[in-house]
Every structure is written in structure tokens, then in C-alpha cells.
Amino acid sequence: MSDHRVMIIDDEKIVGDMAKLSLEQEGYIVETFLNGETALVRLAEQKFDVVVTDLKMKGIDGMEVLRTVKSLYPDTRVIMITAFANLDTAIEALRGDVHDFFPKPVKIKELKASIQRALGG
Amino acid sequence: MGDLIVNVLAKGKGLLRRALGSGQVTFKVMFSRFRQVLENHNRAIEIIADMGDKLGGDYLFDIAYIRSAYEGLYATLGSSIESFNVLTRDRYPQLKNVFGRIDRDIRLLVYDRAAEGPQAFGGEDQAIASLEFVLPYSSITLGMSHVAGGKNANLAELKNNVEIVTPEAFAITASAYDIYMRHNKISEMISALGGNDGPYKAALNEIRGAILSGAVPPDLARAIEGAMASLKTKCGDKCFIAVRSSAQAEDGASSFAGQFETVLNVPLESMRVQEAYKQVLAGLFSDSASVYLKEVGIDIRNIKMAAACVLMVDAKVSGVIYSTNPGRDDGTLIINATWGLGAAIVEGRADSDFYIVRKGPAPAIFSKRTGKKDSMIVNSDEGGVATVKTPVSIAEINSLTDEQVLELARQAVLIENYFRHPQDIEWAIDEGGRIFILQARPLRSEALKIESQVSGARVLMKVRGNVVQRGVGAGRVFVFKHPDGLDEFSRGDILVARNDSSEFIRIMPYASAIITDTGSITSHMASLCREFRVPAFVNAGNATQVLEHGSEITVVADDEDQATVYDGILRDVVEQARRSLAAMEDVYEYRKKRYVLRYISPLNLVDPLLEKFSPEGCKTMHDILRFIHEKSVMELIDNAMRGLKGQAAKKLDLPIPAGIIVVDIGGGVLNSVEPPGGRVALGQVASIPLRAVLQGMTYPGAWDSAPVSLKVNDFMTSMMRMPDIASGSEGDAWRNVAVVSREYLNLSLRFGYHFNMIDCYCSETARNNHVYFRFTGGATDMVKRSRRIELISIVLKNYGFNTKSKGDLIIGRLANMKKEDMEKILDSLGRLIAYTRQLDAVLHDDGKVLLYANNFLAGDYKL
Incomplete structure (x- = not known):
């Protein structure tokens, strides 16, 4: 069991719910958020090892989450997931030092492997 | 001969025109529509x-x-229906309506639309009126929870498929x-539901009042009356039912338990x-x-309430079973039991007896x-139920015997496996000691860490192929030979077969897993496996040879390929996989x-007959796809037979006197530039x-049991043999097409008095392929013909065909097969x-x- 913390941000509840269940089975401590605003508030009070965020969200979107995390919490790795994958967003995300980038639907097994890599495992 | 063909052509054209109407649809056009249907069919199945x-x-x-996936499916299926309607000349206009209705149900879910007001349904009065208000359990399947509600669907599925006893019942x-x-103008009130807590509660209250004081529409009252009458033929006039909620979304959601209404022990009288x-x-x-x-x-505007009307069991003991102990990962199940009806346990109102049973062999x-x-x-004589004091003599003794506990456990495992x-199961035992299962629904269970504990187990096969349904299954190997053999298939066996086939639906609910040597992840069998959650793996290569019939194995299909x-x-591995799901x-x-x-996804239309x-x-x-596919093939067969003579026809030179005319509709004959009446060499x-x-x-010995040395492609031989055509005039012989x-x-x-027909599509894409074979007639007496x-x-059957026969007619079908196998x-x-x-x-007895069947299969064609 690891005590690594993973944050999931997606404006659709199902993504957070499914990810939480799957990742908790791996022993991670998982918190889910439906928007970037509340997620950033939480990040200010609790350190997370990995943040998995949706790209397109109302208000604070995935790119903004990425920028904030990279400037304030440089140790935290960010994994981006999006239903609207295209080359431009991928390049932009990669420039922003994203750890990984997945188009949705994301295979849970691959997400788990990516998180493991992010944690240096 | 030439005249004859011209005559046939003229006649054929007339027939063709009449058959196809003024639309001048040629068989070639039909065929191209058929191919469009096939292409769309494949795309849809893939989606x-x-x-x-x-x-x-x-x-x-x-x-x-x-x-986006659904929109793709919708467009593909829509265009498939267009092609299909051209192909069948609009013979199935209802199909579009059915498609529209299913589409509407899906869109309600996918776009989370609120139920539309009565105006929106205005044009569909007839459609609604024609739907059934009451269904007997025999016509309800698990996939029908949107029609009958979750409770009905689950219980009917058990009643129809599992060897347990459930009370007689029907669904509203x-x-x-x-x-x-x-009818009671409540729809408008429901669509208008909104507002915040105060007004919302008031509106709910108003709706409840309107429902309780409303009138049952005459059509519905008649339907309920009919179902009651048929129930009375089984239980007599003096019987009672429980009327229970069976909401649409109640499907599989244990968390809905206790949210809705149940009225117990209702006398079988209309008003009550x-x-x-x-x-x-x-x-x-x-x-x-x-x-x-x-x-x-x-x-709440998107959910509809069906009702389960279930015959009351005069229960001596009742209770609940959790078929897997939610608190412990130790292969046990738990049973609660109390005297009388089980409502007290379900509602958590009373103390009860508690048993833990270890599962396993x-x-x-x-x-x-x-x-x-x-x-x-207990049930009251005049209807309703009453809480009474338990006689002191039995209050503190076990309500179940050990045998009953074990029998309940056995049935619970059966249901869980199914x-x-x-499962969370409600049961009752009557005065006569008979066990009734009253309800079964998925059990909420704790999330458990999944780990494969397969170390130490011997690996029999590690194969690459395609996982159709992920999962783990354990059981005895059953190597499939032909469909009749499936009768020997036992619950929990693992089916191992050469090809995939939708025929396997018969055993699918009982199979622990399915492995096939060849197959496709988009076949009907594959869809059925997903529907039934049967771990399945196709394209496993030589599983039928490696795995021994009757041996015990565990299949772990947890990867994509x-x-x-x-x-x-490996019981632990199976149990863990089940918990993960x-x-x-x-x-x-x-x-x-x-x-x-x-x-x-579910496929209800399996048997076209x-x-x-x-x-x-x-x-x-999926049903619509299946229907289109089957009927398109049939349409093609009919049209090929009817419309063929409108095309360029040529005689085929063969070394046997089969008298076949060939009509090429595209790429079937090389250098086919000659005028009608010309000849085609083999x-x-x-x-x-x-x-x-x-x-x-033309295989040596097959046509003629006499020892002749026929050579395929031997043009001279064919010319020499032409004249000795077996029956009738020479003209008659050229009726084979x-x-x-x-x-x-x-x-x-047509040979003498019997007819053979083959309709076949044989391409590189296995799932496009089908073969349909029909044989009928014969000159000898009925007994010999039947033989x-x-x-x-x-x-x-030996070749894997699904067959149906009646009198002197037999039809065989086979589909979804690789080109080489098909050849x-x-x-x-x-x-x-x-x-x-x-x-x-020669079939004298x-x-x-x-x-002779065995001789034939062994390649011995002597008669």
C-alpha cells in the first residue's frame, strides 16, 4: 500500500467516481473535484503527488490548473485527460511540462501505469 | 436451345417487372444495396x-x-434501414417506428432530457395504445427493465431460466x-415539477393525491383483469398477491431498496x-x-414506475440471503430468517436467526x-398483513432446519452464478416446506483490492487472440462438436469450440467461460457474451486440441489480446474478479x-424461425441490426431466384451433367463478353x-458411385458426358441456375424431384460470410425421403450448421466464418x-x- 495522494479533476462525476474506485484499489489516497476552482483551493492546503485533470472545463480549465500547479507546487505531476484531443492542445500541454496526456476514453490500466511512472515507480 | 433461352428470358423479364414493380430495380441494384446493408451492419456492430x-x-x-459513439451508431443504422427499405421495397415499414422509439429512449438517457409533455407525444397515441400494459413473466427478459422495471425483469429472468421456484406473477x-x-392528466403536473424545496414538496403532494384519486383507464383495467383471470386459473379464486414497485431505473441498483412502495397480501379483486x-x-x-x-x-420526470404483481406465499418462514458475505472475503454467504413474512427483516425491524454458510463443492x-x-x-385473512406476537414456544428456536439452510445456500449460489x-435475495418457505425466491438484486459490496493469486498454478495455455469479455472463469472443459451435443453441457462448464456461434446462447447463462479457436469480437456470440458477462476469448488458435474435454481449468482473460x-x-481468483466487477x-x-x-447491446432476436x-x-x-441482416439475406435469396433471368445467362460446361446456367452480376465469370446463350468453361x-x-x-466418386475417372477441368470429358443427362429432355436439364x-x-x-439451394457470401471478411442451404423433395416415398x-x-450438423427440418425439407445456416473454412x-x-x-x-431402413452418413463424412461415397 502506498500513501501517495492523487487528485482527480473532471466536471463529469463519473470520471472521478470510476477513477477513485480504481485508484483506491491500488492503495492511493484519492480526492475528486468537479471544477478547477475548488481543486486549487484544496491544493493550497494539501500536497498531492499527482493531479489528473480534464482539459476542458468551465471556469478554470486544465491548462490553468497545469500552470498553477507547475508554478506553485513543482513536485506535483500533472496528467491531462481530454475528450477533445488534438495536436495543438497536446503540444501546448507538453510545453507546460505535463507528465502525460490521454484522450478519453482512457484505459484505466494505462492511467494507473502512468501514475506509477509519475511517482518514479 | 437458343429459342428456349430467349423464351425463358422473355418470361423472366415479365416476372421480374411484376415482382419489382415499375421501379425497374435490377438484381444488380439489389445486390449493391445488400452490400451497403452489410457494410453498415459491420460498422454498427463495431460501434x-x-x-x-x-x-x-x-x-x-x-x-x-x-x-459521439451513439450518434455514429444512429447514423449508420439509419442509413442501413434506408438501404434495407429499398432492398425489401418497404415491406417492413414498422421497423422505422421501432427504431424511432428505441432512439427516443436512448436520447432521453444520453442527453438527460426531461420527459416531454403530452404534446410531444401527441402524434404517438396509437403507438402508446398498442404497447402492452400487462406482461406475463414468460415474455419478460432481463433486458426489459425499461418496460417492466428492474424488479420484474430480475425475477422473470430467474423464473424463466434458473431451476428455482418463484411465485406466479405478472407485470404492469x-x-x-x-x-x-x-388519462388522469397527471403528465402535465409531472413535467411542470420544479421549484425549490417548499413548492416542490407541495407539487409532489398534489401529484400523489391526483394519482390516488385517479381512475384506471378502461384499456388498462381490462388488461389487469385478464392477467388476474389467468392467475386465478393457477391459484383459485381465493388468492392474494403482493403489488410491488418495479421502477425503470431500479435496475440492479440495490441502493433503491426500500425507497418505493409495496402493498402486501392484496385480494385478487379488481378494485383492491x-x-x-x-x-x-x-x-x-x-x-x-x-x-x-x-x-x-x-x-423524477425521466423515470417510470412499473409494478410487479406476485402471488403471496403463505410463509411459515422468510428471510434474506446475501450470496457473498459483504464483510468478509472468505467464501461464505449469510442467511437471515424469521417466522412469518420477511418484511420485518427487510425493513430491519426485528431480530432474526442468522446463519453463515461456507460455499464450495x-x-x-x-x-x-x-x-x-x-x-x-402474518397475512390477514381479509387481505393486508398484521404484526402478531410470536408464540413463546417458537420465539427462540431456529426457524430453519440445517437442510433448509443448505438448500437455501445452494439456490443462492445458483442465482449468484447466473x-x-x-446477490441480495428475498425468500420464503410455505407450510408445505417449499422454498420460493421472491426477489433477487445485485448486492452492494465493498471495494476490495484485486490481486491475482495465480502463482504456483500450472499454465496450460498462454495465447494471443482477442478478449471478447474480460473476466475469469473456472470449470470443466466442454469441447463443442455439434449443436445437439450442447444438451450434455453442464452448468458451470467452459465451452471450447472451433468457431463462434450465436447458437451458444442456449448455454450462455450457464457457461463459466467460452474459448473459440477462431471468431470475431464483433460477432453475435461476442455481443451475447458481453450481455451475459461471460468471460470469452476468440481466435485462441488450437484450444480445441490443447484443452481436454472434461478436465478442470481456470481461464483468466484480463488483457486485451x-x-x-x-x-x-482457482477459486480465489474467480471470487476476486467477481468482486472487482x-x-x-x-x-x-x-x-x-x-x-x-x-x-x-442485448440481442433478443436470436432464432429467425x-x-x-x-x-x-x-x-x-442490436435486434434491429440482426433483423435487417437476416431479412436482407432472405431477400437476396428470393430475388436471386425470381429475377435471375433478366440477366445475361450462360451455360456452364462441366464434367458432370448438372446442367447449370450461370448469371454473372459482377466478377463471377472471367471474360464474360459473349452474348447470352454462350458457354462458360469451368x-x-x-x-x-x-x-x-x-x-x-465434381470430386471423383461423389457424383457417380460407379468407378469413373473424372478429371476436374477436363473439357473433353465434359463435352462427352453432356448428352447423358439423367432425366427428362435436354431442355429440362438447363433449369439449374x-x-x-x-x-x-x-x-x-433440381435433380429429378428434389431441389437443392445454396445462398452464400464468401469473402475475406469473416463476419460478412454466410451460407444458407436448403434441400427438399424426392421421388421415393415419404419414409425414405425423411431418412x-x-x-x-x-x-x-457435423459441419457446424444450425439446422431445422420438417418433413422432407431441411434448412441449414452457418455464418461468420473465415473464407478458407467456408470454401x-x-x-x-x-x-x-x-x-x-x-x-x-438405397435408404431401406x-x-x-x-x-451412409458416416461413410460420407469419411469420404466414402459408394452406394
């Missing part, structure tokens, strides 16, 4: 498979995916809910049943139910605790989103299926056609049937 995969619990998906459907609400029904409807709008619905994100009671059962609930998910087969039964299904959002598949194989019988998008035949059949027909393209063959042959049918049946089958059919020409003359 359905992808949705099943992405929504199967292994992917994080969002609504955007579901929407979601359509009945619709008509009741519309109607009153109880109204109470159940009103229960949907109770404050607690609405709070709950809101919490789990269901719009030799189940045993692990522990017992006797409860202090001070009070009990649904492949831990790899499965591992272990020696022996159960855990994901406990995620409400997941279950809710996945629900859309209910309208898409059954009456329900109709547009009206289509309950899902070597010019480019049609893959025709070549294969001819190869069989092959309509061909490169990949298609429709061959109709010939029997022989053909044995042979066809072999066609070659064999060619030999069979040749062999059976004169066969009935029944014993000869098997002898």
Missing part, C-alpha cells in the same frame, strides 16, 4: 462492440464519448404508467388490486423517494445464531451511464463460392449435393442412415 468495451469498467469515459408495465398519467397499484405509482412521488432520486442524480454451516423473534408479520454478481488458461480451478457496478454514476447499453423475429420484436439497436468461373461448390460436385458475383453465389439445382433428410441433417464447407456441400441425388433409393 456497439466498442461501446460495450469502453463502458465495460476498464475505461474512464464521459458523456461526450457516449454521445411502464406503458401502463404512461397511460395512467395521461387497482387501489394497490395506485399506491405503488404514488410511491414514486413520496418525499423520501424524491430526495433519494435527486441525490443519485435521476430526474461441499457447503457447510459455518455458524448459527438464534434470534429472539418476539413478533412476526447473474455473475453477488491475451488469455491464460491454468490447470485446475461488483465494486465498479456500485459506482452509481457508472451504472447510470452504462444503462444506455440496455437499449443498444420464431414468431417474435419481427420489427415489433426488436427491443434494442476454368472461367471466378466466383469463389461457386468454384468451391463445383469442386465438391447459379447467380454469381466474385463473392456471392445463389445456386438452385435422406435425417442423413443430411447429421452431415450438416471447405462449400466443397463438402457440393459433394453432398452430388451424393444425395439418388440416395433415398433407419440403420442405413447413420451408416
Whole structure:
């Protein structure tokens, strides 16, 4: 069991719910958020090892989450997931030092492997 | 001869015109429509498979995916229906309506639209009126929870498929809910629901009042009356029923337990049943139910309430079983029991007896605790129930004998295995000691860490192929030979077969896993496996040879393209996999989103010979696809036979006197530039299926049992043999026709008094391929003809055909097969056609049937 913390941000509840269940089975401590605003508030009070965020969200979107995390919490790795994958967003995300980038639907097994890599495992 | 053909052509054209109307649709056009149908069919099946995969619990998906996948399916299926309607000249206009209805149900879910007001349904009065308000359990399947509600669907599924006893019952459907609400003008009130807490509660209150004081519409009242009358023929006049809620979304959601209304012990009298029904409807709008619905994100306007009318059991003892102990990962189940009715346990109101039973090959009671059962609930004579004091003599003794505990445990395991998910089961035992299962629903279980504990087990096979349904299954190997053998299949066996086949549906609910040497992840069998959650693996190579019939194995198919087969039964691994699935299904959002598949994936139309194989019988998008596919093939066959003579026809030169005319509709014959009436040499035949059949027909010894040395492609031989055509005038002999393209063959042959017909599509894409074989007639007496049918049946089944026979007619079908395998089958059919020409003359007794069938299969064609 690891005590690594993973944050999931997606404006659709199902993504957070499914990810939480799957990742908790791996022993991670998982918190889910439906928007970037509340997620950033939480990040200010609790350190997370990995943040998995949706790209397109109302208000604070995935790119903004990425920028904030990279400037304030440089140790935290960010994994981006999006239903609207295209080359431009991928390049932009990669420039922003994203750890990984997945188009949705994301295979849970691959997400788990990516998180493991992010944690240096 | 030339004149004859011209005459036939003229006649044929007339027939063709009449058959096709003024539209001048040629067979070539038909054929191209058929190919469009096939292409769309494949695309649609792929989308359905992808949705099943992405929504199967292994992917994080969002609504955007579901929407885009569904829109793709909708467009593909829509265009498939267009092509189909051209192909069938609009013979199935209802199909579009059925498609529209299923589409509307899906869109309600996918776009989370609130139920539209009565105006929106205005144009569909008739459609609603024609839907059934009441259904007997015999016509309800698990996939029909949107019609009959979750409770009905689960219980009916058990009643119809599992060897347990459930009480007689019928369902009042979601359509009945619709008509009741519309008849009493409550629909408008429901669509207007909104506002914040105060006004919302007031509105709910008003709706409940309107429901309770409403009138049951005459059509619905008659339907209920009819169902009651039929129940009375089984239980007499003096019987009682429970009227229970069976909401649409109640499907599989244990968390709905206790949210809605149940009225117990209702006398089977019209007014009493109607009153109880109204109470159940009103229960949907109770404050607690609405709070709950809101919490789990269901719009109350989108849900319909069906009702389960279940015969009351005069219960001596009742209770609940959790088929997997939710608290412990130790292979046990738990049973609660109390005297009288079980309502007290269900509602958690009373102490009860408590048993833990260890599952496994030799189940045993692990522990017992006797409860202090001070009070009990019993049926009142005039209806309703009453709580009474338990007689002191029995209050503190066990309500179940050990035998009863073990029998209940056995049935619970049966049910859990059937649904492949831990179950929460309600049961009752009557004065006569008979056990009744009253309800079964998925059990909420804790999320558990999944780990494969397969170390140490011996690996029998590690194969690459395609996982159709992920999962783990353990059981005895059953190597499939032919469909009749399936009768020997035992519950829990693992089916190992050469090809995949939708015929396997018969055993699918009982199979622990399915492995096939070849197959496709988009076949009908694959869809069925996903529907039934049967771990399945196709393209496993040589599983039928490696795995020994009767041996015990565990199949772990947890990767996309790899499965591992272990020696022996690894119970822990199976149990863990089941819990993992159960855990994901406990995620409400997941279950809710996945629900859309209910309208898409299940396949209800399996057997084209059954009456329900109709547009009206289509309950899902998959059904529509299946219907279109089957009817398109049939249409093609009919048209090939009717319209063929409108095309350029040529005689085929063969070394046997089969007298075949070839009509090429594209790529079936090389250098086909000659005018009608010309000849085609065997070597010019480019049609893959025709070549294969001819190869069989001309196989040495098959056509003529006399020792002749026929050489395929021997033009001289063929010319010399032409004149000795067996029967009738020379003209008669040229009545055999092959309509061909490169990949298609429709061959109709008449020899003497019997007819053979082959319709076949044989291409590189296995799932496009089909072969349909029909044999009928014969000159000898009926008994001998039936023997010939029997022989053909044995042979066809041996090749894996699904066959149906009646009198002197036999039909065999086979589909979804690789080109090379198909060619072999066609070659064999060619030999069979040749062999059976004169066969009935020698079938003097029944014993000869098997002898000649075996001879044929062994390649011995002597008569």
C-alpha cells in the first residue's frame, strides 16, 4: 500500500467516481473535484503527488490548473485527460511540462501505469 | 436451345417487372444495396462492440464519448434501414417506428432530457395504445427493465431460466404508467415539477393525491383483469398477491431498496388490486423517494414506475440471503430468517436467526445464531398483513432446519452464478416446506483490492487472440462438436469450440467461460457474451486440441489480446474478479451511464424461425441490426431466384451433367463478353463460392458411385458426358441456375424431384460470410425421403450448421466464418449435393442412415 495522494479533476462525476474506485484499489489516497476552482483551493492546503485533470472545463480549465500547479507546487505531476484531443492542445500541454496526456476514453490500466511512472515507480 | 433461352428470358423479364414493380430495380441494384446493408451492419456492430468495451469498467469515459459513439451508431443504422427499405421495397415499414422509439429512449438517457409533455407525444397515441400494459413473466427478459422495471425483469429472468421456484406473477408495465398519467392528466403536473424545496414538496403532494384519486383507464383495467383471470386459473379464486414497485431505473441498483412502495397480501379483486397499484405509482412521488432520486442524480420526470404483481406465499418462514458475505472475503454467504413474512427483516425491524454458510463443492454451516423473534408479520385473512406476537414456544428456536439452510445456500449460489454478481435475495418457505425466491438484486459490496493469486498454478495455455469479455472463469472443459451435443453441457462448464456461434446462447447463462479457436469480437456470440458477462476469448488458435474435454481449468482473460488458461480451478481468483466487477457496478454514476447499453447491446432476436423475429420484436439497436441482416439475406435469396433471368445467362460446361446456367452480376465469370446463350468453361468461373461448390460436385466418386475417372477441368470429358443427362429432355436439364458475383453465389439445382439451394457470401471478411442451404423433395416415398433428410441433417450438423427440418425439407445456416473454412464447407456441400441425388433409393431402413452418413463424412461415397 502506498500513501501517495492523487487528485482527480473532471466536471463529469463519473470520471472521478470510476477513477477513485480504481485508484483506491491500488492503495492511493484519492480526492475528486468537479471544477478547477475548488481543486486549487484544496491544493493550497494539501500536497498531492499527482493531479489528473480534464482539459476542458468551465471556469478554470486544465491548462490553468497545469500552470498553477507547475508554478506553485513543482513536485506535483500533472496528467491531462481530454475528450477533445488534438495536436495543438497536446503540444501546448507538453510545453507546460505535463507528465502525460490521454484522450478519453482512457484505459484505466494505462492511467494507473502512468501514475506509477509519475511517482518514479 | 437458343429459342428456349430467349423464351425463358422473355418470361423472366415479365416476372421480374411484376415482382419489382415499375421501379425497374435490377438484381444488380439489389445486390449493391445488400452490400451497403452489410457494410453498415459491420460498422454498427463495431460501434456497439466498442461501446460495450469502453463502458465495460476498464475505461474512464464521459458523456461526450457516449454521445459521439451513439450518434455514429444512429447514423449508420439509419442509413442501413434506408438501404434495407429499398432492398425489401418497404415491406417492413414498422421497423422505422421501432427504431424511432428505441432512439427516443436512448436520447432521453444520453442527453438527460426531461420527459416531454403530452404534446410531444401527441402524434404517438396509437403507438402508446398498442404497447402492452400487462406482461406475463414468460415474455419478460432481463433486458426489459425499461418496460417492466428492474424488479420484474430480475425475477422473470430467474423464473424463466434458473431451476428455482418463484411465485406466479405478472407485470404492469411502464406503458401502463404512461397511460395512467395521461388519462388522469397527471403528465402535465409531472413535467411542470420544479421549484425549490417548499413548492416542490407541495407539487409532489398534489401529484400523489391526483394519482390516488385517479381512475384506471378502461384499456388498462381490462388488461389487469385478464392477467388476474389467468392467475386465478393457477391459484383459485381465493388468492392474494403482493403489488410491488418495479421502477425503470431500479435496475440492479440495490441502493433503491426500500425507497418505493409495496402493498402486501392484496385480494385478487379488481378494485383492491387497482387501489394497490395506485399506491405503488404514488410511491414514486413520496418525499423520501424524491430526495433519494435527486441525490443519485435521476430526474423524477425521466423515470417510470412499473409494478410487479406476485402471488403471496403463505410463509411459515422468510428471510434474506446475501450470496457473498459483504464483510468478509472468505467464501461464505449469510442467511437471515424469521417466522412469518420477511418484511420485518427487510425493513430491519426485528431480530432474526442468522446463519453463515461456507460455499464450495461441499457447503457447510459455518455458524448459527438464534434470534429472539418476539413478533412476526402474518397475512390477514381479509387481505393486508398484521404484526402478531410470536408464540413463546417458537420465539427462540431456529426457524430453519440445517437442510433448509443448505438448500437455501445452494439456490443462492445458483442465482449468484447466473447473474455473475453477488446477490441480495428475498425468500420464503410455505407450510408445505417449499422454498420460493421472491426477489433477487445485485448486492452492494465493498471495494476490495484485486490481486491475482495465480502463482504456483500450472499454465496450460498462454495465447494471443482477442478478449471478447474480460473476466475469469473456472470449470470443466466442454469441447463443442455439434449443436445437439450442447444438451450434455453442464452448468458451470467452459465451452471450447472451433468457431463462434450465436447458437451458444442456449448455454450462455450457464457457461463459466467460452474459448473459440477462431471468431470475431464483433460477432453475435461476442455481443451475447458481453450481455451475459461471460468471460470469452476468440481466435485462441488450437484450444480445441490443447484443452481436454472434461478436465478442470481456470481461464483468466484480463488483457486485451491475451488469455491464460491454468490447470485446475482457482477459486480465489474467480471470487476476486467477481468482486472487482461488483465494486465498479456500485459506482452509481457508472451504472447510470452504462444503462444506455440496455437499449443498444442485448440481442433478443436470436432464432429467425420464431414468431417474435419481427420489427415489433426488436427491443434494442442490436435486434434491429440482426433483423435487417437476416431479412436482407432472405431477400437476396428470393430475388436471386425470381429475377435471375433478366440477366445475361450462360451455360456452364462441366464434367458432370448438372446442367447449370450461370448469371454473372459482377466478377463471377472471367471474360464474360459473349452474348447470352454462350458457354462458360469451368476454368472461367471466378466466383469463389461457386468454384468451391463445383469442386465438391465434381470430386471423383461423389457424383457417380460407379468407378469413373473424372478429371476436374477436363473439357473433353465434359463435352462427352453432356448428352447423358439423367432425366427428362435436354431442355429440362438447363433449369439449374447459379447467380454469381466474385463473392456471392445463389445456386438452385433440381435433380429429378428434389431441389437443392445454396445462398452464400464468401469473402475475406469473416463476419460478412454466410451460407444458407436448403434441400427438399424426392421421388421415393415419404419414409425414405425423411431418412435422406435425417442423413443430411447429421452431415450438416457435423459441419457446424444450425439446422431445422420438417418433413422432407431441411434448412441449414452457418455464418461468420473465415473464407478458407467456408470454401471447405462449400466443397463438402457440393459433394453432398452430388451424393444425395439418388440416395433415398438405397435408404431401406433407419440403420442405413447413420451408416451412409458416416461413410460420407469419411469420404466414402459408394452406394
